[in-house]
Amino acid sequence: MSVQLTDPLEGILTLVGTTGHMSTGLVAGGEWALSFRPRPAVKFNAVRRGSCLLTVDGVPEPIELAEGDCFLLTRPLGFTLASGPGLPPIPAGPFFAAATDGVARVGTTEDVVFSGGRFDFGERAQELLLDALPPVIHVLGGTPEAATVRWALEQIDVELRDRPLASTLVTQHLALVMLIHLLRLSLTAGGPGMASGWLAGLTDPVVALALGAMHARPAHAWTVAQLAQVAAVSRSTLAARFKRTVGQAPLDYLTGWRIELAAACLRRGDETLSAIADKVGYGSESALSSAFKRVTGASPREYRRRVALADGGRGRQRP
Structure with a gap:
């Protein structure tokens, strides 16, 4: 692939x-x-x-x-x-x-x-x-x-x-x-004291390829099999190396990165929830809201309101 x-x-x-x-x-x-x-x-x-x-x-x-x-x-x-x-x-x-x-x-x-x-x-x-x-x-x-x-x-x-x-x-x-x-x-150098996580994953040539693919196309409906094909290893090898190095499964990492991108869009306050959902790989506002709340503990609208309040009301809020 x-x-x-x-x-x-x-x-x-x-x-x-x-x-x-x-x-x-x-x-x-x-x-x-x-x-x-x-x-x-x-x-x-x-x-x-x-x-x-x-x-x-x-x-x-x-x-x-x-x-x-x-x-x-x-x-x-x-x-x-x-x-x-x-x-x-x-x-x-x-x-x-x-x-x-x-x-x-x-x-x-x-x-x-x-x-x-x-x-x-x-x-x-x-x-x-x-x-x-x-x-x-x-x-x-x-x-x-x-x-x-x-x-x-x-x-x-x-x-x-x-x-x-x-x-x-x-x-x-x-x-x-x-x-x-x-x-x-x-x-x-492998950084003495380097913790697990995406940064440690960049030191593993197999994991780094999977990370690069997910960051290149975060909205793509990736499967572990597709990521393994990108990295030219078996599905089980990628899953094991990714978990050992990054500390979580490949698709769990993908979910987290999508939510980070969505949160960044919400902090800017210049896009609708529907546009953000499409950009980060969720087919609807409700799918994004469900994943966002599961990861962050707040809905996208709640998160946007908190950012606006933290900015002293300067952030633009959407209904």
């Missing part, structure tokens, strides 16, 4: 509304240790010069960061950056509040230089994407992914320094390029 496949990672990053933002840089020297409070956004930092020690709340071992390394925190966890072990940390907040020219400074020398920022996501990102990742993704400076991050940071520096037209938009897209390369590395 010949089917055009779609990249699930691209689709989900688009669905959860990923945006990247650069933050104040950090220059530190001498003996120092700074503690950072947990933030709801996904944080990333790159060591442009020098080396230091990263300690993350809940992660047993500290991580040694060398020049060229970068890391991504996928959970709202507190962390500490220090010149070495055993130093009592002090809050980083006052140093960043006193930053000048976009740089916070600790000490009088410039032994270590950081660039960093954050990634913001829509409301479904935690369950759809972040929970499938390890809490910390550490990228060594010698990897191709780290080289791409360095290139992107250099381009961002130029944009922030010279402020050409549309520089803010360019920096956001460059930050997104960095995120994608970090996620690729986590997938390639």
Whole structure:
């Protein structure tokens, strides 16, 4: 069965509304240790010069960061950056509040230089994407992914320094390029701590083909036999590998993805329930409503009303 496949990672990053933002840089020297409070956004930092020690709340071992390394925190966890072990940390907040020219400074020398920022996501990102990742993704400076991050940071520096037209938009897209390369590395490495789920499924060549087919044609009336044909394995092999890797049966995953797409349409508020039902593979409003309530606990109309209320009444409601 010949089917055009779609990249699930691209689709989900688009669905959860990923945006990247650069933050104040950090220059530190001498003996120092700074503690950072947990933030709801996904944080990333790159060591442009020098080396230091990263300690993350809940992660047993500290991580040694060398020049060229970068890391991504996928959970709202507190962390500490220090010149070495055993130093009592002090809050980083006052140093960043006193930053000048976009740089916070600790000490009088410039032994270590950081660039960093954050990634913001829509409301479904935690369950759809972040929970499938390890809490910390550490990228060594010698990897191709780290080289791409360095290139992107250099381009961002130029944009922030010279402020050409549309520089803010360019920096956001460059930050997104960095995120994608970090996620690729986590997938390639199997990501220590990688949980089961669709992201883990992308590391299995058989499961990845089935996922690609479902994401390419979510409205198609897929059967396990058809998906197995796409993946060039038997029905039983696909069912077993999919369940083991993703944590649920193929058609259960398809139902969940259809409901995610429907919910995204409802959040936008610009389509009728009938149009949404047709788009995500349900033949009628009632069929969509039944599946939507079974998965989310609310009917599509109830969900749309909740979104409108959460938006302060700005969302458009349909009868």
